[in-house]
Amino acid sequence: MDSLLKKIDVMKNPTVVGLDPTLEMMPASMKAEMFEKYGKNPEAVGKMFIKFNKEIIDSVEDIVPAVKPQIAMYEKYGIEGIKAYLETIEYASKKGMAVIGDIKRGDISSTAAAYAAHIGGTEIEGQAFDLWKEDWITVNPYLGIDGIQPFIDECNKKDRGVFILVKTSNPSSSQLQDILVNEKTIYERVAELVAEWGMQSMGTMGYSRIGAVVGATHKEQGEKLRKMMPHTFFLVPGYGAQGGTGTDLEGFFDKDKRGCIVNSSRGIIAAYKKNDKYGENVGEAARDAALAMKADLQY
Amino acid sequence: MDSLLKKIDVMKNPTVVGLDPTLEMMPASMKAEMFEKYGKNPEAVGKMFIKFNKEIIDSVEDIVPAVKPQIAMYEKYGIEGIKAYLETIEYASKKGMAVIGDIKRGDISSTAAAYAAHIGGTEIEGQAFDLWKEDWITVNPYLGIDGIQPFIDECNKKDRGVFILVKTSNPSSSQLQDILVNEKTIYERVAELVAEWGMQSMGTMGYSRIGAVVGATHKEQGEKLRKMMPHTFFLVPGYGAQGGTGTDLEGFFDKDKRGCIVNSSRGIIAAYKKNDKYGENVGEAARDAALAMKADLQY
Numbered sequence: 078m079d080s081l082l083k084k085i086d087v088m089k090n091p092t093v094v095g096l097d098p099t100l101e102m103m104p105a106s107m108k109a110e111m112f113e114k115y116g117k118n119p120e121a122v123g124k125m126f127i128k129f130n131k132e133i134i135d136s137v138e139d140i141v142p143a144v145k146p147q148i149a150m151y152e153k154y155g156i157e158g159i160k161a162y163l164e165t166i167e168y169a170s171k172k173g174m175a176v177i178g179d180i181k182r183g184d185i186s187s188t189a190a191a192y193a194a195h196i197g198g199t200e201i202e203g204q205a206f207d208l209w210k211e212d213w214i215t216v217n218p219y220l221g222i223d224g225i226q227p228f229i230d231e232c233n234k235k236d237r238g239v240f241i242l243v244k245t246s247n248p249s250s251s252q253l254q255d256i257l258v259n260e261k262t263i264y265e266r267v268a269e270l271v272a273e274w275g276m277q278s279m280g281t282m283g284y285s286r287i288g289a290v291v292g293a294t295h296k297e298q299g300e301k302l303r304k305m306m307p308h309t310f311f312l313v314p315g316y317g318a319q320g321g322t323g324t325d326l327e328g329f330f331d332k333d334k335r336g337c338i339v340n341s342s343r344g345i346i347a348a349y350k351k352n353d354k355y356g357e358n359v360g361e362a363a364r365d366a367a368l369a370m371k372a373d374l375q376y
Numbered sequence: 377m378d379s380l381l382k383k384i385d386v387m388k389n390p391t392v393v394g395l396d397p398t399l400e401m402m403p404a405s406m407k408a409e410m411f412e413k414y415g416k417n418p419e420a421v422g423k424m425f426i427k428f429n430k431e432i433i434d435s436v437e438d439i440v441p442a443v444k445p446q447i448a449m450y451e452k453y454g455i456e457g458i459k460a461y462l463e464t465i466e467y468a469s470k471k472g473m474a475v476i477g478d479i480k481r482g483d484i485s486s487t488a489a490a491y492a493a494h495i496g497g498t499e500i501e502g503q504a505f506d507l508w509k510e511d512w513i514t515v516n517p518y519l520g521i522d523g524i525q526p527f528i529d530e531c532n533k534k535d536r537g538v539f540i541l542v543k544t545s546n547p548s549s550s551q552l553q554d555i556l557v558n559e560k561t562i563y564e565r566v567a568e569l570v571a572e573w574g575m576q577s578m579g580t581m582g583y584s585r586i587g588a589v590v591g592a593t594h595k596e597q598g599e600k601l602r603k604m605m606p607h608t609f610f611l612v613p614g615y616g617a618q619g620g621t622g623t624d625l626e627g628f629f630d631k632d633k634r635g636c637i638v639n640s641s642r643g644i645i646a647a648y649k650k651n652d653k654y655g656e657n658v659g660e661a662a663r664d665a666a667l668a669m670k671a672d673l674q675y
Binding site for chain 2: 097100112117118119121148149150152153154155156159160163181182183184185186188189192194195199201202204206208209217218219220221222223224235242246247248249250251252254256257263266270303337354362374
């Protein structure tokens with residue numbers, strides 16, 4: 078997992094592109110082509126998503142260290158969607174990009190162990206199968222440590238990582254996460270647990286393989302969490318479309334400007350829709366948006 | 377969703393069979409047959425799971441109203457596993473059983489809307505596709521109402537349901553869920569929210585389409601929650617293998633002995649392994665175990 082941190086250093090870019098395609102986002106000509114070829118069905122949508130994602134990946138692979146496909150967007154289209162999810166991961170990995178599977182799984186111990194196959198792979202009669210191939214995944218902490226431990230075990234075995242939801246970027250994250258208990262919020266209690274769990278799986282660059290999701294929309298909270306969890310790497314959603322900006326995020330980083338990877342989804346992958354000059358050139362628009370984001374994050 | 381409640385009444389059996397197959401659980405002859413036919417790979421495991429589940433379904437369909445496949449067990453085997461999950465749902469539905477997809481999804485609003493396709497289906501160019509076909513799914517509340525609302529909307533449109541995690545059955549559920557805030561635990565706060573959200577989607581039998589997961593391993597808590605949430609239908613995991621018994625559950629039901637469906641997984645589907653007399657007769661053992669559970673729940 079240190080390879081992601083190194084890649085961020087080399088590219089001087091703590092950005093991850095969220096590959097969250099929707100049917101509405103697809104260029105008209107691509108839609109027409111795939112519907113023509115496969116019919117108006119989930120298979121066509123899956124093929125669009127693959128083509129669309131490959132265009133994005135090809136256009137940013139040399140400037141962005143990672144991609145984060147959101148599996149919900151693919152699950153929406155059933156088995157054909159999941160095929161597109163898997164092909165996207167495979168393609169990005171081959172290009173040398175780190176892949177964060179935004180799957181937000183979480184369950185009791187034995188079930189969490191099954192989900193941990195996402196990063197740990199599966200064994201059948203002594204033979205190993207790496208069927209999902211995510212380098213990192215996101216995990217929900219509501220069930221407590223026995224639902225987390227199986228992921229930690231796989232992180233250690235495979236040098237992969239997880240990001241545990243601490244403070245999410247959405248407006249109603251406050252409903253549960255901000256409940257105050259003895260002058261500490263629930264998300265701070267979760268943060269303490271995540272920091273503690275993380276000590277079981279330290280990398281070599283000062284950060285643990287057990288990371289945290291901390292929304293860009295919560296400036297003060299992010300700063301406070303950085304101080305509370307000096308060895309916890311942050312995945313930061315909510316930049317751009319959801320409202321966070323580069324200067325809001327200064328305090329999420331450590332003094333060496335490390336410790337975070339910031340996600341942008343629509344702001345990059347649907348950038349072509351915001352300026353007529355791009356026409357249907359999804360890749361060029363994505364690259365320009367990614368470069369603008371990189372510049373915004375260099376404080 | 378009232379159809380599940382009615383089916384429970386007719387069968388006089390508030391039981392759901394958890395279809396959580398593992399490779400270790402498969403009968404030796406079935407394993408040998410499928411490995412021979414497909415090779416030692418995920419496809420073979422998927423085929424085993426389908427055959428195994430069909431045997432269980434065939435043997436309990438007239439005495440048990442519902443099945444609950446746990447998607448993690450299938451995701452473990454990648455796309456082939458998910459195919460088995462889908463074929464299991466399709467088969468159980470055709471047999472007239474209600475299907476609870478134990479998927480514990482949960483995300484921010486737009487993403488939750490994509491996950492809601494599990495119960496709501498997907499539209500492509502005006503055409504509807506019901507790709508997952510679960511009647512109910514489980515949902516994680518850590519992100520608050522904007523991550524729940526899309527599921528409620530689909531419940532209303534399709535008369536399907538969700539069970540939101542309130543108090544899970546695992547030992548470390550206490551770590552986060554039992555934190556005390558002003559004399560109320562976090563799970564009680566979640567329970568209040570779930571009860572409130574549930575009023576948006578009432579069925580005709582006194583219960584809401586927005587249900588709650590309440591672990592059988594927490595007797596007093598279950599009784600208290602039943603009083604707090606008189607219109608919330610409970611999915612109760614943790615019976616049997618995890619330690620809950622019939623008498624522990626009296627207080628989870630309402631005065632008419634309604635309001636719950638109790639899950640057993642290994643205790644039913646792996647029952648054949650507990651008594652030599654069954655040999656590899658998975659179905660017969662499952663039926664006997666299901667009948668014993670039904671008897672245990674008739675207080």
